[in-house]
Amino acid sequence: MFDDxxxxxxxFAVVLQPQNLLLMVVGIVLGVIVxxxxxxxxxxxxxILLPLTxxxxxxxxxxxxxxxYWGALFGGAITSxxxxxPGEPWSVATTFDGYPMAQQGRAGEALTAAFTSSFVGxxxxxxxxxxxxxxxxxxxxxxxxxxxxxxxxxxFCSFVGLSKEPPFKTVASMMIGFAxxxxxLDQMTGQLRLTFGxxxxxxxxxxxxxxxxxxxxxxxxxxxxEGLSFRGKAAKxxxxxxIQTWKELPRYWMLxxxxxxxxxxxxxxxxxxxxxxFMSYGIxxxxxxxxxxxxxxxxxxxxxxxxxxxxxxxxxLLPMLALGVPGSPTAAVLLGGLLIWGLQxxxxxxxxxxxxxxxxxxxxYMGNIVGLIVVLTCVPLFAAILRIPFSVIAPIILVLCAxxxxxVHNNTFDVVMMLVFGVVGYFMKKANYxxxxxxxxxxxxxxxxxxxxxxxxxxxxxxxxxxxxxLVATVMTLGLIALFWPIIQGGWTRLRSxxxxxxxxx
Amino acid sequence: MPATSKILRFGAAxxxxxxxxxxxxxxxxxxxxxxEIIVPAGTGGGADQMARTMQGIITKHALSKxxxxxxxxxxxxxxxxxxxxxNSKGNDHKLIITLSNLFTTPLATGxxxxxxxxxxxxxxxxxxxxxxxxxxxxxxxxxxxxxxxKAAPDNxxxxxxxxxxxxxQIITVALQKATGKKMIYIPQAxxxxxxxxxxxxxxxxxxxxxxxxxxHWRAGKLNPLxxxxxxxxxxxxxxxxxxxxxxxxxxxxxxxxxxxLMLRGxxxxxxxxxxxxxxxxxxxxxxxxxxxxxxxxxxxxxxxxFMVGDEYAKWVADAEKLHEGLMKEAGFLAAKSN
Numbered sequence: 124m125f126d127d128x129x130x131x132x133x134x135f136a137v138v139l140q141p142q143n144l145l146l147m148v149v150g151i152v153l154g155v156i157v158x159x160x161x162x163x164x165x166x167x168x169x170x171i172l173l174p175l176t177x178x179x180x181x182x183x184x185x186x187x188x189x190x191x192y193w194g195a196l197f198g199g200a201i202t203s204x205x206x207x208x209p210g211e212p213w214s215v216a217t218t219f220d221g222y223p224m225a226q227q228g229r230a231g232e233a234l235t236a237a238f239t240s241s242f243v244g245x246x247x248x249x250x251x252x253x254x255x256x257x258x259x260x261x262x263x264x265x266x267x268x269x270x271x272x273x274x275x276x277x278x279f280c281s282f283v284g285l286s287k288e289p290p291f292k293t294v295a296s297m298m299i300g301f302a303x304x305x306x307x308l309d310q311m312t313g314q315l316r317l318t319f320g321x322x323x324x325x326x327x328x329x330x331x332x333x334x335x336x337x338x339x340x341x342x343x344x345x346x347x348x349e350g351l352s353f354r355g356k357a358a359k360x361x362x363x364x365x366i367q368t369w370k371e372l373p374r375y376w377m378l379x380x381x382x383x384x385x386x387x388x389x390x391x392x393x394x395x396x397x398x399x400x401f402m403s404y405g406i407x408x409x410x411x412x413x414x415x416x417x418x419x420x421x422x423x424x425x426x427x428x429x430x431x432x433x434x435x436x437x438x439x440l441l442p443m444l445a446l447g448v449p450g451s452p453t454a455a456v457l458l459g460g461l462l463i464w465g466l467q468x469x470x471x472x473x474x475x476x477x478x479x480x481x482x483x484x485x486x487x488y489m490g491n492i493v494g495l496i497v498v499l500t501c502v503p504l505f506a507a508i509l510r511i512p513f514s515v516i517a518p519i520i521l522v523l524c525a526x527x528x529x530x531v532h533n534n535t536f537d538v539v540m541m542l543v544f545g546v547v548g549y550f551m552k553k554a555n556y557x558x559x560x561x562x563x564x565x566x567x568x569x570x571x572x573x574x575x576x577x578x579x580x581x582x583x584x585x586x587x588x589x590x591x592x593x594l595v596a597t598v599m600t601l602g603l604i605a606l607f608w609p610i611i612q613g614g615w616t617r618l619r620s621x622x623x624x625x626x627x628x629x
Numbered sequence: 630m631p632a633t634s635k636i637l638r639f640g641a642a643x644x645x646x647x648x649x650x651x652x653x654x655x656x657x658x659x660x661x662x663x664x665e666i667i668v669p670a671g672t673g674g675g676a677d678q679m680a681r682t683m684q685g686i687i688t689k690h691a692l693s694k695x696x697x698x699x700x701x702x703x704x705x706x707x708x709x710x711x712x713x714x715x716n717s718k719g720n721d722h723k724l725i726i727t728l729s730n731l732f733t734t735p736l737a738t739g740x741x742x743x744x745x746x747x748x749x750x751x752x753x754x755x756x757x758x759x760x761x762x763x764x765x766x767x768x769x770x771x772x773x774x775x776x777x778x779k780a781a782p783d784n785x786x787x788x789x790x791x792x793x794x795x796x797x798q799i800i801t802v803a804l805q806k807a808t809g810k811k812m813i814y815i816p817q818a819x820x821x822x823x824x825x826x827x828x829x830x831x832x833x834x835x836x837x838x839x840x841x842x843x844x845h846w847r848a849g850k851l852n853p854l855x856x857x858x859x860x861x862x863x864x865x866x867x868x869x870x871x872x873x874x875x876x877x878x879x880x881x882x883x884x885x886x887x888x889x890l891m892l893r894g895x896x897x898x899x900x901x902x903x904x905x906x907x908x909x910x911x912x913x914x915x916x917x918x919x920x921x922x923x924x925x926x927x928x929x930x931x932x933x934x935f936m937v938g939d940e941y942a943k944w945v946a947d948a949e950k951l952h953e954g955l956m957k958e959a960g961f962l963a964a965k966s967n
Contacts (some may be wrong), residue, residue: 177687267831268815308705311816313794313961315705324714325740412883446828447821448846458821460681467928469844505805532709533700577815581787581831 130477131253137478143186144493146179147486150187151494154194158210160527163469169457173617176579180509181466182479186486188460191441193245193487194444200237200429201505205230206520208339213432215562216404218338219360227420230506232365235499236422237429240379244430244613245418247383248390248437249487256473259438260445263391268577269588273598275571278389278398279563280606281405288557297554300564303328304572311576315380316383323536329564332528332537333544336556340545342523343517344418364500364506374605375426378407386434393442396435397566404432409608444480446467481524506621542572569590639926658904660695660722667700667714667725669707669734669966674791674819675756675838676728682857686921692912695722697744707900715746717898719906724750729796729891729944737794738850744949747896749942751913755932756891758800758836758857759877763827764850769881771855774834775808783811789823789832792816794961796891799952800836800857802959803887806951812858826853827849838891840929843868855880857889861931874930891931892940892948910937912952913966 137143153172161425169191199211205220217237251259266274283293301453306317307327318324382403386574389399407427408417417424443454461468466476473480508516528541551558582588590596604611666684670676678701684697702710707730714725725747736741760771768774778786788804790797793816801814815832817823820841827835827842828850835842836857845851847869855878856862862874880887895913897906916922917935926933936944956962 262824264829267826267829308708309793309947310792310818313706313792315738315740322708325712325738326702442825446825447841467844467847469842470848516882532702532704573818577817578815580815583784583813601856606820 124243127253127481130481131485133478134481134483135269135489137182137482138186138485138489143183144169144489146187147190147490147493148497150190151194151490151497154191154196154203154494155498156345158195158198159190160210160530162226169460176460181461182482184460185457185483186490188457189483190490191488191493192436192457194497196239196433197241197494198243200241201234203546204233204237205505205508206339207342207522208520212334212566213400213401213436213520215334215338215559215566216400216428216432217399217425217470218430219404219559220419220421223418223420224422224425225509228246228418230509231502232422233370233425235365236425238498238502239369239428240382240426240492241335241433242542244386244433244435245487248387248434249286249484249491251387251412252441252487253436253484256441256445258561259391259441260470263442263446265594266392268574268581269591270575270595270598271392272571272578272590273307273410273595273602274389274394275398275567275574276411277393277598277602277605278402278567279571280602281409282563283403283560283606288555292556296551296558297560297564301331301568303561304565304568307601310573311580323534324533326534327569328539328565330562331531331532333565334543334562335524335528335550336544337548338542339520339547340542341552341558343520344549346513347517362500362503365502367399370420372426375416375423378411378423378426379430381406381410382430383434386431386436387438389467390435390438391442394435395438395439396432399435399566400428400432401563403481405605409605425447440487444472444483445470472570474486502531526564585594605621634756639857651842656903658694658721658908660905660908663696663698664693665700665912666703667698667710669702669710669725669730670728671701671703671819673838674728674821675929676726676893679839680726682921683778683916683926686916686919687912688920690915690919691784692915697765699795704808705729705738705740705796708738708740709736709802711735711747712740713746714898715742719900720898721901723898724909726753727892727894727896728756729799729929729952730792730891730948731896732796732963733956735868736953736956737961738838742833744896746899748906748944749900750895750897750909750937751946752892752934752936752941753913753917754893754926755934756893757837757862758889758891759839759842760854760857760880760885761824761827761832761835761837761846761851762854763916765830766853768834768852768854772961773879773887774854775883775885777906778808778810778812781810781867785811785921786810786834787815787832789815789817789826789835791820791823794956795945796889797836798961799887799955799959800887803889803955804885806958807885807887813949824851839874839931843928843930853877855885857887858932859888863932864927866927884927892945893931894936894945902951 125278169188172191174185194210199214200217200221200331202208202210203214203217204225208221209215209218221233221237224230273403306324307326308314310317315325359556375544383404385406386399389395389402404424404427407423411417411423413421413423443458447458466472466479524541525538528537529535531537548558576587589599644914666680667678668680680699684699687693687697702713711734712724714723717723731744734740762768762774768777786799790801798814798816801812805811817826820837824837824842824845825836825878828845842851845852849869857880859881862877864874867873878911895909
C-alpha cells in the first residue's frame with residue numbers, strides 16, 4: 124500500500140514534466156474535437172491518432188492517448204446539450220434534460236454541470252482504481268454470462284416505465300429497437316437474421332447511425348418546421364455562469380455519489396458507460412423529489428447520466444489493464460496501443476511495469492484536472508455557438524452528421540440510413556412515440572440477448588441460473604423491483620390512504 | 630491438417646529464390662496516397678493487434694512514404710470487410726488481413742464471397758491454438774482432462790470460444806469427435822473475453838491463441854495442456870515460472886489427434902497491378918526483419934512461415950478444402966436454398 128503511494132508520487136513526477144503536460148493539453152483538445160464530431164467517437168479518434176504516438180516513450184504515449192480519451196468523454200456532452208445530437212452513445216441520456224435546458228437559454232449552466240459531473244465521476248473512479256485495483260479486478264472475474272445478463276436486465280428495468288407517453292407507445296418503440304438490433308449476423312449461431320439477402324445489411328444497424336439520425340436529423344427537421352428559429356439565442360456567455368452553477372452543485376452530492384457508484388460498478392462488470400448513464404438517469408428520476416420535472420430541463424437529469432458515464436468510462440480501464448479485457452471500444456484501441464509498445468496487459472502489468480501503470484494512473488488525475496480547466500474556459504465559446512443563425516448552423520450540423528455516420532463503418536449506405544432514421548425520428552416525435560426506449564433497445568438489446576443465450580446454453584435451458592448465486596440473484600431481484608416499482612408504489616399508496624381497491628395499478 | 634503443414638513447410642523452403650525476383654521490380658511502383666489495411670474483425674483481437682503492430686512498424690521504420698490506415702470492418706463476422714475488398718476492384722492501396730473467417734464466414738453464412746475473389750499477397754504467420762484450463766482445476770495433462778470428459782455424461786464440460794461456426798468451434802467439434810462426448814460450446818465476442826471467462830471459472834476450457842491467454846498463464850491463473858500442432862512450439866524462453874512455450878506437448882502426443890493452424894496473411898482486391906503486389910511483398914519482408922515484429926512473433930508464439938505468390942494461393946486453396954470438410958462434417962454449412 125505504502126509502496127503504491129510512493130509509486131503514485133513518482134508517477135506524478137513523470138506526468139508533471141513540461142513536455143508531458145503539453146501532450147496532455149494537446150490530447151484533451153484533440154479529444155474534445157473528436158468527441159464533438161458525432162460518430163467519430165473516442166474509439167475512432169484514438170485509433171486514428173495511435174500511430175502518432177509510436178515514436179514516443181510508452182508513458183508519454185499513454186498520457187496523450189488517455190487524454191484524447193478524457194477529451195472525447197468531455198466533448199460528447201457538448202453536441203448533446205447544444206443540438207440534441209449525442210456525440211457518443213453514453214451522451215444520449217444527457218440530451219433528455221441538457222437540450223431542454225439549452226432551449227431555455229441555460230446552455231452554459233447545463234454545460235458546466237455536465238463537465239463538472241464528468242470530472243467528479245472520473246475522479247471517483249480513479250480514486251477507486253488507486254485504492255482497490257486488485258480487489259476490483261477479482262470482482263470483475265465473477266461476472267459470467269448470467270451475471271452480465273442480470274446487469275443489462277437491471278438497466279432495462281430501471282429505465283422502462285419512465286416516460287410520460289402511454290405504456291403502449293413505449294413498448295412499441297422498444298420493440299422496434301429490438302427488431303432493428305437483431306438485424307445482421309447472429310453471434311450465437313452464425314446465422315444471418317432479417318437481412319433479406321441484402322449484402323449491405325449483414326453488418327446490422329449500428330447504434331450510432333440510428334442515434335445521429337433519430338436525434339440529430341429529426342431535431343433539425345422539427346426546428347425547420349417551426350420556422351428556422353433557434354430558441355437558445357438568449358444564452359448568457361460569460362464565465363460567471365460557471366461560478367453560479369458551481370454554487371448550486373454541492374446540493375446534489377447524494378445524487379453524485381449514487382451515480383459514481385452505479386458508474387464504477389457498470390464500468391468494471393463490464394457492461395460499460397452507456398447502460399450506466401441510462402440506469403443512473405432512470406434511478407435519479409425515480410428517487411428525486413423533482414422527478415416529475417425530468418425531461419423538461421432539470422439539472423439533476425444532466426448530472427446523473429454524466430457522472431455515471433464518466434465513472435464507468437474510467438473504471439472500464441481497470442479490467443483492461445488488469446485482465447486484458449477492454450470495458451469499452453476506446454479501451455480496446457488503447458489495449459492495441461499497449462501491445463504495440465510491448466506491454467502485455469494482465470494481472471502482472473501492475474507488478475512488472477509499475478512505472479507505466481502508476482504514470483497512467485497519475486495521468487488520469489492530471490488529465491481530468493487539465494481537461495476540466497480546458498473545457499470550462501470554453502463554456503462561453505460553446506454556448507455562443509447557439510447565437511449563430513440556424514440557417515447557417517443547420518447545414519453545418521447536417522454535414523457533420525453525414526461525416527459522423529460515414530466514419531462509423533466507412534460506408535456510404537450508412538449515410539442514407541441516417542437520413543431514413545432522421546425521417547423516422549421526426550414522425551415518431553410528431554406522433555409522441557418516445558425515442559429513448561428505441562435507442563436503449565438497439566444499444567443493449569443485442570448484448571442482453573447474447574448473454575441471456577450464453578447463460579441458458581451453459582445451464583442447458585434452466586432459468587434457475589439467474590438465481591444460482593448471491594450476486595446474480597441480488598441484481599435480478601433489484602431489476603424486478605425496479606420493473607414493478609410503479610405497481611409496488613401504487614399499491615403502497617393505496618394501502619396507506621386506506622382506500623379499498625387492492626387491485627394493482629396497471 | 631498434417632498434409633497442409635507439410636506443404637506449407639516445403640513451400641517455405643523452395644520459395645527463397647522466387648522472393649529475390651519479386652523484390653527487384655518493387656521500386657517501379659510506389660503508393661501515391663494512404664494505404665488502407667482492412668481488418669475483418671473487431672478491435673483488440675489477434676488480426677487487429679497484428680495489423681496495428683505492422684502499422685506502427687511501418688511508420689517507425691519509414692518503410693512507406695505514405696501513411697498506413699487500419700480500418701475495422703467486423704460486421705457479419707468479417708463479411709463486411711471481405712465484400713468491401715471484393716468490390717474495390719483494381720484499388721492498389723487496399724489490403725486486408727485475414728483470419729480463418731476468410732473460409733468460415735462465406736461457408737457458414739452463404740454470403741457471395743470466396744478468397745478467389747481477391748489477390749493473394751503474403752502469408753505473414755500462422756497462429757497456434759492451445760488447450761487451456763483453469764489452474765485451480767486438477768487437470769495437469771491433456772490426458773487428465775480428456776479422461777474426465779470421457780468419464781462424465783454428454784454436455785457436462787463447457788468450452789468457451791470466439792464466435793460461432795468459426796475456428797474455435799471447429800476445434801471443439803474435432804475434440805468431441807476424438808472424445809466421443811458432447812461439450813457445451815459457449816461463444817463470446819472476442820478472444821480476450823474468452824480467456825477471462827476461463828479465469829473466472831465460467832467455462833471449463835478454451836482453445837485460446839497463445840497471445841490471448843499468455844498474461845493469465847504467467848499470472849498462474851491458467852494452465853496450457855497441449856498445442857494443436859504437429860510439433861511443439863519453437864520458443865524456449867521461460868514464460869511462466871520455469872515453463873516455456875516449448876514445454877507444452879502436442880495434443881497428438883496426448884492422444885488427442887487434432888491439429889489446427891490459423892492463417893494470418895494479406896490479400897488485395899481483384900485486378901490490382903503486379904507491381905503493387907510486389908511492392909507490398911517487399912515491404913512486408915522488411916517488416917519481418919524488424920525487432921518489433923520478432924517480438925510480436927515470440928510473444929504470441931506464432932509459427933513464422935512466410936509465403937507469397939502461387940505457393941501461398943495453393944496453401945489457401947488447400948486450407949479452404951480442409952475447412953469445407955470440417956464444417957460439412959459439423960453441419961455448419963449454410964443452407965443452399967437462399
